[in-house]
Structures are given as C-alpha cells and as structure tokens.
Amino acid sequence: MLSVSQLTTPPPECSPAYFWQINGQVDIPMLIDELRAMHANGLNAVCLHPFPDEFRPKMMPARVSIPYLSPEWLAMTRALCEECRRLGMNYWLYDEGGWPSGGAGGQVWQNAKDKEAVQQRVYKLENGQAVLKILGANPQVAAPYPDVLNPAVTREFLRITHEQYAKYLGEFFGREITFVFTDEPGTAHCSPGTLGSTADFIAQFRKLKGYDVTPFLPALLAVEKGDEPSEVTTARMDYHDVLSTLFARRFLAPIRRWCRRHGLLSGGHFSGEDTPAGNRFGTYGNIMQSLRMLDVPGVDAIWRQLFPGQRVHPFPKYASSAAHQNGNRFALAEIFAVYGNALSPAEMRWLVDYMLVRGINLIVPSKISTCHREHFMSGIRPHFGRVNPLWPYMKEYHQYIERSCHLLSLGKPHCPSAVYFDIRSIWAGGTAMAEAIRRHEDVAKAMSEKQCDFDYLDDDALAKARVKNGSLLVGKMRYRCLVIPTAGHMSDAAKNTLQAFTQAGGTVLDAASADKAERSAIISPDNPAIRVCKRVVGSNAIYFVVNESAEAQSFAITLPEKKAVSHYSPEDNRVTALTSDQGRFSWHLPAYSATFFITGAIAGVGKPRHPTPAEVAPSVLQRLDGAWTIQARRRIYPGTDDFVCEDLHEAPRPCALGDWRPVLGNDFSGEATYRCTFTLAQAQRIILDLGDVGYACKVAVNGKALPPKFLPPYCFDISAVVRAGRNDLDVTVANTLANALAPDAVLKQWAEKWPLQYEDKQRPFENEHHESGLFGPVTLLEDYD
Helix, strand or coil: CCCCHHHHHHCHHHHHEEEECCCCCCHHHHHHHHHHHHHCCCCCCCEHHHCCCCCCCCCCHEEEEEECCCHHHHHHHHHHHHHHHHCCCEEECCCCCCCCCCCCCCHHHHHCCCCCHECCEEEEEEEEEEEEEEECCCCCCCCCCCCCCHHHHHHHHHHHCCCHHHHHHHHHHHCCCCCCEECCCCCCCCCCEEEECCCHHHHHHEEEHHHCCCHHHHHHHHCCCCCCCHHHHHHHHHHHHHHHHHHHHHHHHHHHHHHHHHCEEEEEEECCCCCHHHHHHHHCCHHHHHCCCCCEEEEEEHHHHHCCCCCCCCCHHHHHHHHHCCCCCCCCCEEECCCCCCCHHHHHHHHHHHHHCCCCCCCEEEECCCCCCCHCCCCCCCCCCCCCCCCCHHHHHHHHHHHHHCCCCEEEECCCCECCCHHHHHCHHHHHHHHHHHHHHHHHHHHHHHHCCCECCCCCCCCCCCCEECCEEEECCCCCCECCCCCCCCCCHHHHHHHHHHHCEEEEEEHHHHCCCCCCEEEECCCEEEEEEEEEEEEEEEEEEECCCCCCCEEEEEECCCCCEEEECCCCCCEEEEEECCCEEEECCCCCEEEEECCCCEEEECCCCCCCCHHHCCCEEEEEECCEEEEEEEEECCCCCCCCEEEEECCCCCEEECHHHHHHHCCCCCEEEEEEEEEEEECCCEEEEEEEEEEEEEEEECCECCCCCCCCCCCEEEECCCCCCEEEEEEEECCCCCHHHHHHHHHHHHHHHHHCCCCHHHHHHHCCCCCCCECCCCCCECCCE
16 A cells, blocks of 8 residues: 655655756866755756767867866766765766767777777668778767677777776765666668668678578668569568667667666667657667667657647657566656757646656756857757756756656556557568558557557567467566557567467457557546556556646546545645545646546545545635736846846836736846735635746745746745735746847857857747746635645
C-alpha cells in the first residue's frame, strides 16, 4: 500500500536536469553560486554540458579558460560534485565536449597515429561502381568525429573520458552521480545514394548474414525504381541490419558495460529519432535496437518537432518501450533546444506532459549557459537562467516536473498492447517504407485518442518473445494484444512467434481495428483530446490523465479497479481522497493540463469529500475593475556584446488591464508591477484569480509576498494576508525574452558581427506571444476549500 509520504517525497534523480553549458571563463566560486541558485529555484539535478573551444571553432567559438578534460577541468567537476553533495543534488555526467558523443572533443582523432584509420566511411556510387570513401576531418571547422563502428575508437573514447572521470569523481559514482548522458552518437548520416560503412564491414556482413553483399552494393546505392528483384530488397534490409548491429555491439554495449561496472546508468538519445525514416538514412540504425542498449533510453525534441496544435508523433514511445521491456526504471527526454524564447508556461507544460503520458519520466531541458557574450546571445534558444525574465518564477514548474516524474517512475508500467514496429519495411524503402511510416503514425494517433496505451515491438524483440497463456512475454512486459499496422517484410523468426501467439489465443489487430485495443481508462463521452497512462504499484494503480487540447475538457472517467480513488496534484504536492464509489467520477481539466488519480488505499489519506473541489463552482465576491497603475521594475535586453539586466526606478503610471506594450514598448522584456486597492467588509477566506497573465506573476497583499506562479491558472490564496477595510494589491508580471529580441535592428547587429547557426528556425518561433502583461479579469473568489 502506498503512503502519502511516498507519493509526495520525490528523490533528487527525478528532478529536471538542465544542460549547464560551460562556454566561457571558468570561475569555480561563480559556478558554485550558480549551482546554489539553481537549487534555490527548485532544481535538485544538473547536467554539466562542456562546450570546449575545439567543438565548433568557426561557427560557435567559445572562450573556455581551461582545456577540456585537463586536470584543471576534472578538478572543476570535482568541486561541483562536492557542492552537489552538500546541496543534496544529482549530477549527470555528460560524456562529450559538445556533441555527438564518441570523439572526446576531437581527442580520439588527434591521438590516432593513423588518423584515416579512425575516420568515418561511406559507400558512394561513382560510374556505376560502389566506392568506399573516407570522410575528411577539418578541426578548424568542427571537432573531428571518428568511426564509432571501429572498436578501437570506443576503447579510446572510454579511456580519454570515462576513465578520467572515474579517477577524479569515482567516490560520487552511484551516489550524487547516477546517470551518464551520451548525446547523439552514431554512424555517418547517409542521404539517398550513400551507405554507412566501416573498415571491416564486408567481412562482418558475411559473418552475420552468410553471403557477400559486395555484388549488391551498386543496386543498393542506385535510385529505387520500385520493381527491384527481391534479393536486392533483402540485401538492403540486411545491410541496414548489420550496420545497426555493429553500432549496438561495438559502441553502445561497451559503454553500457563500463557504466554498470562503475555503478552508473548509461543514458542518452540519438539524432533524428523523431522521424521513422531516420532508421534508414540516420545515424542509429534500428532505433529500437539502439535504445535497448541504454539503461536510460531517451529522445530529443528540438526546433518544435512537437508543439501544441501542430505536429503530433509517437516517437517518445520508442524510448519508453525500450525501457519497459528492459525493466529499466527511467526513460528520458531532452527538450526545448531551438524552441525559441517565446515559449509560454502553458506550452512548456504541454511538452512535458506530452512526454510523460507517453512513458518518459526524466526531463533534461536545454539550456543554462555560463556565458551569453557575443554569438552566444543568439545561440541555442530559449535561454534559461538569469537572462530569462521568467526564470525567477520557474520553481513551481521544476517541482511539477520532479513530482510527476517521481510518480511515473514508481512500480511497473501497464501497457496491455504492443504495436509492431515495421523496421524492415522502412529499410526496404520505396512504397513499402512510405506505407509503413504512414500506418505507423496513424495507428499511434488512433490508439492514443481512445486511451489505448501501448509499447512498440520490432522484429528482434518479437522474435525473442515467449508465448504463455495467450500473452506475449517481451522482456519484463506482458502483452495481451498485438497490433500490426504493416508487416510486408517481417522476419521469419518474428513470424514464428506471431503464429504461436495467434494459436495460443492472443489478440491480433490490424491498422483499421487498432482503436479496439484495451483502454487504460474509459472516458465518456469519447474524447480524443484526453491521453492516459497507467502504472501499477502493488495494490495501487497510478493514472496520469492529460488534456492535450487548447480547450478545457469535462468528462466522466471510469477506472477498471473497483476501489477507492484519490487525487494527486503535482502543483501543490497534495493527495486527497476523491471517491469510494467503484472508480467512476467526473472531472474537469483546463487546457494543456494534467493530473493524477490513484486507486486503492493510501496510508495517511482521509475520507472522500462530497462534493469534490472539481465539482464546486466558486462564487465571485468582487471584481477588481477600479484604477490600476503599472510600474516597470526590471528590463532585460541584448546590449552590444552581452545581455543587459537593468533594474528600473520609474514612477507608476495609470493603466488599464491588458497588453502593456502601448505603455512599456513593443521590445520590453522584463518585469512590471500592477497596483490597485480593494475594500473588504471583513477578512475572510479568499482566492485571488488573476485571469489571463502574460506570462508569470507574483503577488503581494498589504506588503506580504506570496510564492510566485508560473503555471496557469494564476490563482492565489490570500486568506492569510487580507484584512477588513482597505487592502493594497501588487501584481508583478514577467513576460518572455522574445520581445527584446524581435526588432530587426537586433538581427542586423548580430548578423554583422557573428555567425548565426539556428536563427532561421528560432526567430520565426519568437514572433509569437509578444502580447504581455496582466489581462484579467481580476476577481476575488470565495474560497471553497
């Protein structure tokens, strides 16, 4: 039986761990001050992200004052680990200087006696012949990335990085240091007309597949015409299978073995896992195979690959499926890089909830930088930390993530269905690939909209699965249903398992009937905006219910357990008894929001209240439509060579509630305080509802400050600070940094002085959410709690 203390006391490893980019002068006392500030802002984990001079010296030159992986660098990391120990924080060990992981900031290549021997290789078609090419390295442009299919490269990478960290930080392993983050490793990216390779690829292919692939290479490199012989298609699938297998065995497996020997968990993600076509043209081979080689498999959401009202894709489930089947506790997501500075708090919560309800339970946001000078002003945005006006308000958000990740790491996932991941059809290319990808995405959407949770299952996992009592046993998971969107090229071993499953009475569905799979919960009326996932902890079940739409949703929910139901709010970290009447109740979820329900007895929870808070409409006591003033308090803007954070001392000005830009200027990013007075006949229990806020706020009543609010709704319990008679109300609002970056003059100044790498993606995003301020309506509500 769960207890309230178990639910409300998350461990530090569940905290969001921001990439902390070391990209300037290294001053250990300054770094320790920054670490303490992060901790004070609700963060109990951090991932130090080295950004050495040699990473991208031409496009993103840094001025790090100590060499990467030098004794001075390692001493710095030790000092920070010691401070994490004092603060009770978790320290993620990032294994590269920049990215992708595997080159040690170019040192693997630099240390090689024969530099060509460690460089990446690809096949290209020249005059109808397949020619093996060695990709060039130019350290003046970027740190050379080696051939990670070469076992010697992996050994050297581990020697240079992991072994050195073990010497300096070994006493923190398994304690403050739990995770090692491997970032976007892989083979050479292969557009159509190229194929990744390594020095002994042909020999390894013959060993694994039993025939010589050389005669097929010209056909594999040629443009597909759709009518190729079946043996060519087979050779193409085999080629990608061997490439993927070598990457898993020669790079990922040795790293995982090293981590496990040292009491650590290997984690990270690959490049471009958001598109199924990446399994053929990307750098990781079979995404499911690669993710299974990590103790903490992960994905990345950058440049708004996921965003409200736009693209919807199931790729976070690749990582969570691998974690579930391996019996791993965690799956991670790196998020926000190149999303731009216009993100609203509601959108930020939407993205985290999107990940969580698809099985992710560790969040690595990008990024906090130690230096914002020069081209780093325009670099990977959003900027978090001291130059972001919203940063002082984000403790609530950090705690929301930590608490949610904690609950979603308890017990075991409940996914009664598996969806066949048709990797071989993707490798086959042509119409088979296009159809497999289309149905892959359509099935995921249909099942999610019916609250039918699922894991993915590729050929390798299906071939190794066992059939027992009508269920499919895949690692630590048991599936009663298998959905097969397409299967034109399923392996013979996988077909054998499928046949055994069918004969044992297992349920097999096609793409058209996928939404008939078992539901995690029954939502009525049917509501495609609601997503549900479930975890089982002994006699309890934890449900995470998400509204992914821009509109509030009201619905009835029926849970299969005929037990009492409690409600857990990650915003205020409170568990309350909800109902004891057979697991059916009504609920209301605001736009872009989520909540938890827990079935079964919970130690420390009282009796259900009737009616529940969700069923009570608070009454309006007073609407504050009187005279308001506004006073600009703090402004952040890009200066000549760095951001300027300026405290202002302007006089208050009369204003109406609404967009502050006509008063403060279109390019104002920072904080401003609204003031008004109101009168009460008597002090009483009151909720202050600020209505719409752009985009975070804090409140003081009669000079007494309340904790700030980052996440909507922007409501404050002011019962303890109001009094009979006149009351003074201050509402300080912060907007995003996007307004200050929007003027054309800013872009012109940056473009004239520095290289701009991601501006074409970030700047269009930052045209959103320029409206700022307190919009209201501001009302005083009767406190129904």
